Amino acid sequence: MQPIFFSDEQKQQVKAAIERMEHKTSGEIRLHVESDCKGDPYERAVHVFHRLHMHKTKHRNAVLFYLAVNHKKFAIVGDSGIHKSVPENFWVTVKDHVIAQFKQEKFTEGICEGIDMTGEMLKKYFPHGNDDKNQLSDEISYGK
Numbered sequence: 001m002q003p004i005f006f007s008d009e010q011k012q013q014v015k016a017a018i019e020r021m022e023h024k025t026s027g028e029i030r031l032h033v034e035s036d037c038k039g040d041p042y043e044r045a046v047h048v049f050h051r052l053h054m055h056k057t058k059h060r061n062a063v064l065f066y067l068a069v070n071h072k073k074f075a076i077v078g079d080s081g082i083h084k085s086v087p088e089n090f091w092v093t094v095k096d097h098v099i100a101q102f103k104q105e106k107f108t109e110g111i112c113e114g115i116d117m118t119g120e121m122l123k124k125y126f127p128h129g130n131d132d133k134n135q136l137s138d139e140i141s142y143g144k
Contacts, residue, residue, distance in 0.1 A: 005069045010108040017112040018138045021119025026126045028062040028136040034143035037068030045075040061126045085125035
C-alpha cells in the first residue's frame, strides 16, 4: 500500500520535473516514497536504489530521492558515475535545500527544486544526446 502524501496533481508536478530534467541530461532521476524508515535513511535509499535496478543505467548516472513520510527522513543517492564528476558537497547542498523547503511544508516544491538542481548539475557532465533513451520510469515508486 502506498503512503498517501502527494495529491495526484503533486505527483504530476514531480513527474514533470523529472521529465523536464531528463530532457537536458542522460542522467536518470527517481523519487521513492515510503511510510516508514526505522534505520538510517541513506542505507535504506541505497537498498531501494539497487532494488529498482538504478545501478544498471548505461553511464551509472542515476539519482534516487528517498522520502520516508512518517519518520520524516530524506536521503539522496547518486550512482558511481556521478560521484566521479560532481563537487564533493553537491549532495549535501541539494539535501539541505530540499529539507529547508520541507520545514516550510513545501514538500512538492522541495522535491521539484532538488530535482531541478540535480538535473542542472547532471547536464554539465552527462548532457542529453540524440540517442538517449529513458532507462527508468519517471513515476514515483512506493514502498511499505
